[in-house]
Amino acid sequence: MAGNSASGGSVMGYYQDVDEAYYIDELVYEEERERLHYQRQEQASFKRAVAAEVKRQLKTLTPTGVASQQDQKPEKRKQPNSGKRVIVSCKCCDKPFKARVSDRKRGWGRFCSKSCSAFWKTHRRKWVA
Numbered sequence: 137m138a139g140n141s142a143s144g145g146s147v148m149g150y151y152q153d154v155d156e157a158y159y160i161d162e163l164v165y166e167e168e169r170e171r172l173h174y175q176r177q178e179q180a181s182f183k184r185a186v187a188a189e190v191k192r193q194l195k196t197l198t199p200t201g202v203a204s205q206q207d208q209k210p211e212k213r214k215q216p217n218s219g220k221r222v223i224v225s226c227k228c229c230d231k232p233f234k235a236r237v238s239d240r241k242r243g244w245g246r247f248c249s250k251s252c253s254a255f256w257k258t259h260r261r262k263w264v265a
Contacts, residue, residue, distance in 0.1 A: 228252035228260060 221234040226248035235245030247253040 226252055228256045 219236045219238050224235050225232050227246045231248050233248040239245035
C-alpha cells in the first residue's frame, strides 16, 4: 500500500497538471475568440463606412459618370507667355499687325501673313531690287 500511495500521489499530480493545461487552453481559446470577434466588428464597421462613402460619392455623379459642376474645382488655364508685342506695318500690303519684339530682333515679323510673305518672296522682291 505504501507503494500504491506514492504512485497514487504522482497520478493525482499528473491529472492536476492535465486539468491546469486544459484550463489554460480554454482561456487562450476564449481570448482568441474575443480577439477575432472584435476584429470582425472592426472590419464590418470599416466596410459600412466605405459603403456609405461610396454611396455619398455616387449621389454627386451625373448619369454620364462625371461629378457635377459644383463638386469639381475649376481648372485655371495658364496663359502662355508669348512675349511683348508691338504694332508694325506689313512690308507687302502696309496693313498694321502685331509682331513679337523678339521676332523683330531676329529679322522676322515683317509680314502680316504667310501669303504676304510668299507674294513678297516671289514677286515684289524683283520689282524693288
